[in-house]
Amino acid sequence: MTSASDRSSRTAHPDTVQQAAAPVLTAQDEVVRICRDLLRIDTSNYGDNEGPGERAAAEYVMGLLQEVGLDPELFESSPGRANVVVRIPGQDPSRPALVLHGHLDVVPAQAADWAVDPFAGEEIDGLLWGRGAVDMKDMDAMILAVVRQMVREGRKPARDVVVAFFADEEAGGTYGARYAVDHRPELFEGATEAVSEVGGFSVEINGHRAYLLQTAEKGLGWLRLVADGRAGHGSQVAHDNAVTHLAAAIARIGQHEWPMVVTPTVDALLRGVSDLTGLAYDPKDPAGVDRLIDALGPASRFVGATIRNTANPTQLSAGYKANVIPGRAEATIDVRFLAGHTTTGMATLRRLAGDKVRIEPIHEDIALEAPFSGHLVDSMVSAVLAEDRDATVLPYALSAGTDNKSLARLGITGYGFAPLQLPADLDFPGMFHGIDERVPVDSLKFGVRVLDRLLRDC
Numbered sequence: 001m002t003s004a005s006d007r008s009s010r011t012a013h014p015d016t017v018q019q020a021a022a023p024v025l026t027a028q029d030e031v032v033r034i035c036r037d038l039l040r041i042d043t044s045n046y047g048d049n050e051g052p053g054e055r056a057a058a059e060y061v062m063g064l065l066q067e068v069g070l071d072p073e074l075f076e077s078s079p080g081r082a083n084v085v086v087r088i089p090g091q092d093p094s095r096p097a098l099v100l101h102g103h104l105d106v107v108p109a110q111a112a113d114w115a116v117d118p119f120a121g122e123e124i125d126g127l128l129w130g131r132g133a134v135d136m137k138d139m140d141a142m143i144l145a146v147v148r149q150m151v152r153e154g155r156k157p158a159r160d161v162v163v164a165f166f167a168d169e170e171a172g173g174t175y176g177a178r179y180a181v182d183h184r185p186e187l188f189e190g191a192t193e194a195v196s197e198v199g200g201f202s203v204e205i206n207g208h209r210a211y212l213l214q215t216a217e218k219g220l221g222w223l224r225l226v227a228d229g230r231a232g233h234g235s236q237v238a239h240d241n242a243v244t245h246l247a248a249a250i251a252r253i254g255q256h257e258w259p260m261v262v263t264p265t266v267d268a269l270l271r272g273v274s275d276l277t278g279l280a281y282d283p284k285d286p287a288g289v290d291r292l293i294d295a296l297g298p299a300s301r302f303v304g305a306t307i308r309n310t311a312n313p314t315q316l317s318a319g320y321k322a323n324v325i326p327g328r329a330e331a332t333i334d335v336r337f338l339a340g341h342t343t344t345g346m347a348t349l350r351r352l353a354g355d356k357v358r359i360e361p362i363h364e365d366i367a368l369e370a371p372f373s374g375h376l377v378d379s380m381v382s383a384v385l386a387e388d389r390d391a392t393v394l395p396y397a398l399s400a401g402t403d404n405k406s407l408a409r410l411g412i413t414g415y416g417f418a419p420l421q422l423p424a425d426l427d428f429p430g431m432f433h434g435i436d437e438r439v440p441v442d443s444l445k446f447g448v449r450v451l452d453r454l455l456r457d458c
Contacts, residue, residue, distance in 0.1 A: 025152075027145035027448035032128065032441050034064065035141035038104075039121035039130030045105040045170040053080025054104040054167040054176075061104070061165050064144050068151040072163075073187075077179035081167045085180070085187045088147065090159035096192035097160035098376070098458050099412060102140040103169030103176060103197075103403060106132040113435045126441050133437040134428060136197040139418035140165060142447045149448075150455065157455040162191055169403050172220070172363045177406035185410060193376050194407050198398050198432075199416025200384070200450070202391070203299045204424035206277045209391045211384050212299060213377070214416025216265040216397035217404070218306060219342055219367035221335035224360040225249055225353060231327035238325050243318050245356035246329040250313045252352040253333060258308040260286050261338055265397045266306055268372055272394040298427040305399035309345045311335045332362070336399060339367035365405045369397075370413045376458060380417050383453035387446060388421060400432075419450035 041057045058074050061084045065072045072086035082104075090097075109118035109131040116122050118131040130137075147163055150156075164187075166176035173179075180187065199214030227249065229242030238244075262270070262283040273292045274281035282288050289307060293300045311333050318329035337345040346359075353359055371377070372395040381393045404414025420443040422428050431437045 027149040031145040036121040038137040058082035077175040081175040095159040099194035101164040177403035194414040200419035218336040222362040234323035242329040249357040306397040
């Protein structure tokens with residue numbers, strides 16, 4: 001970058017100053033700056049359409065894409081809830097398109113709980129800190145850096161790529177991917193596959209590096225439990241107490257032991273872990289399955305919740321005064337069902353809730369399971385191994401959810417692949433929605449190299 005004095009000198013003496021051509025920036029040169037800039041934009045999503053929104057980040061993304069000559073579209077689902085989409089023509093436009101997507105919102109952060117300002121985007125000891133560093137402004141930055149380099153160099157991806165940056169993923173995607181799918185489906189015309197977050201990161205298994213490619217994710221259910229009872233004075237005998245009814249239901253649901261279920265994706269993962277560790281694998285042996293999951297280290301946080309359904313009480317609300325028995329009490333539960341287990345899982349929840357408590361949906365979405373095979377999977381595996389040839393790539397299921405759920409409504413098969421080579425001692429999964437989010441700078445540079453390879457061959 002030249003200084004203001006340099007520019008002034010050239011203006012004053014055009015015949016005596018000869019300037020060298022500006023260096024062409026690569027994705028590895030840009031990715032850290034882009035990620036830092038995104039981290040410094042507060043896009044906290046508090047749910048219920050509250051928060052600063054994604055508009056400022058979306059405008060930043062628009063500028064980066066327009067700067068290299070692309071023509072992206074920004075559209076809002078609600079004031080401030082902005083999405084950005086651009087289509088990049090591929091070498092073979094007859095092939096189905098690929099959607100490469102990220103989300104611009106983040107969960108809120110309490111600054112007092114952090115070692116650094118969560119929105120300062122500080123680089124400390126080779127790591128970039130900030131809310132969204134792992135979920136998922138790191139991947140947003142990698143996508144932007146790779147796309148900018150590709151366009152500057154005049155290269156086309158192997159096929160058409162729809163690049164999308166969505167709002168509202170952290171609250172279910174109502175104002176983001178779901179809105180785009182329902183109101184702007186033409187943007188994804190011809191697309192059959194998608195790549196996004198929470199996969200492609202490395203873990204150490206018995207001294208061997210493995211990358212977990214996300215091929216499945218559990219279903220989502222945010223449900224409200226409602227108990228009605230007889231309101232009255234707090235000093236009276238209350239046989240029909242809404243709080244008591246609700247508390248009993250919550251205790252039953254929260255303490256319920258869901259049976260172990262090994263899905264095809266988890267089965268493939270555990271077989272791979274067994275090969276790397278030498279530990280025996282029997283899908284009917286819960287203790288053996290737990291040992292294999294423990295061998296995944298920090299990644300066991302994600303994987304351990306994918307061998308059974310889960311239902312966790314998360315919110316409670318009842319009453320308005322100490323001496324008044326309320327006539328209504330409510331709670332919220334976060335339910336994650338395995339693919340194919342929603343109907344039986346809901347029947348279990350209704351039984352546990354009992355006849356005094358009803359269940360109302362707040363937000364629900366489907367489980368996904370995609371094959372660990374095909375050209376796209378082969379391309380992702382090859383791209384990783386080209387940068388880390390002694391590694392292994394294994395499929396895994398995500399206990400949470402992504403915007404791939406919304407794209408599935410258009411028949412698009414989604415994968416999680418945000419490639420990062422990570423230090424073995426970094427608790428990467430533990431930082432999702434946690435404090436002190438940080439990502440190694442070298443991991444970002446590794447990621448852009450892998451993504452660039454993927455787009456050449458996808």
